[in-house]
Amino acid sequence: MSMDEDRIIDLETRLAFQEHTLAELGDALADLRMENARLVLMVQRALDELRQLRAGLASGLTGDAASEPPPPHY
Known part of the structure; x- marks a missing residue:
């Protein structure tokens, strides 16, 4: 083989x-x-779930206490 053929193969x-x-x-x-x-x-x-949890917590903190059932010890 010639040098050119070797270069082409390479x-x-x-x-x-x-x-x-x-x-x-x-x-x-x-x-x-x-x-x-x-x-x-x-x-x-995950962010959507976190937003839903935060919204649920926020509404629970500001919710009407009269609508809550009494604690189990009553």
């Missing part, structure tokens, strides 16, 4: 490796985006 090998690596990185990026979307949804749900 360049083709490097290109194939880079294409493979690029495909792996693309797959990893897609996985990370899906995981990020899942985590964002979880945080949004």
Whole structure:
């Protein structure tokens, strides 16, 4: 083989490796985006639950005492 053929083979090998690596990185990026979307949804749900709990506590603190049942010791 000539020196030019060796260089071409080397360049083709490097290109194939880079294409493979690029495909792996693309797959990893897609996985990370899906995981990020899942985590964002979880945080949004947790914040919604926290807001509901706070609203429930706030309404319980300002609610009408007459509408509350008597404590069990009465």
